[in-house]
Amino acid sequence: MEIKFSGSRWRQIEKAYRRDSDSQVIAPAATLAHMAWTLGISSDRLAETGRADATEILRELERSKAPAAEPAPEAAPLAALEEWQQKVILNVLDERPRSAKEKALLLRTLAAQIEAESAGQGDPDKPPMQTVQNIPGRSAS
Structure with a gap:
């Protein structure tokens, strides 16, 4: 009120x-x-x-x-990547202008793929991270 x-x-x-x-x-x-x-x-x-x-x-x-309590941080899948891999991802984000929403979507999609692969749910016939090209805002090279 x-x-x-x-x-x-x-x-x-x-x-x-x-x-x-x-x-x-x-x-x-x-x-x-x-x-x-x-x-x-x-x-x-x-x-x-x-x-x-x-x-x-x-x-x-x-x-x-009162502000809602923030959920306990879980293991961040992107943090599990090696430093050079994180830099590659950041460079891809900066490759062309993107909104913050597009960048967040890209990072969430990558994190979901990393989690699926680490849980053994990824497609064994595809090399890791092959589907990055299909992420919104990312053009196929």
């Missing part, structure tokens, strides 16, 4: 006072939680203010918007 409000509303909440009506301003719980989130204030710190309603919303924001 995203909350949008103007800068003047933000200032009213900060000052706890609304000048045009001479009235006290108390931020709604969701608004206060989003303000705290924007400022990087933790839910523990917000809890010190006594606003349990806003604290619970901020805790939920922290849980839902």
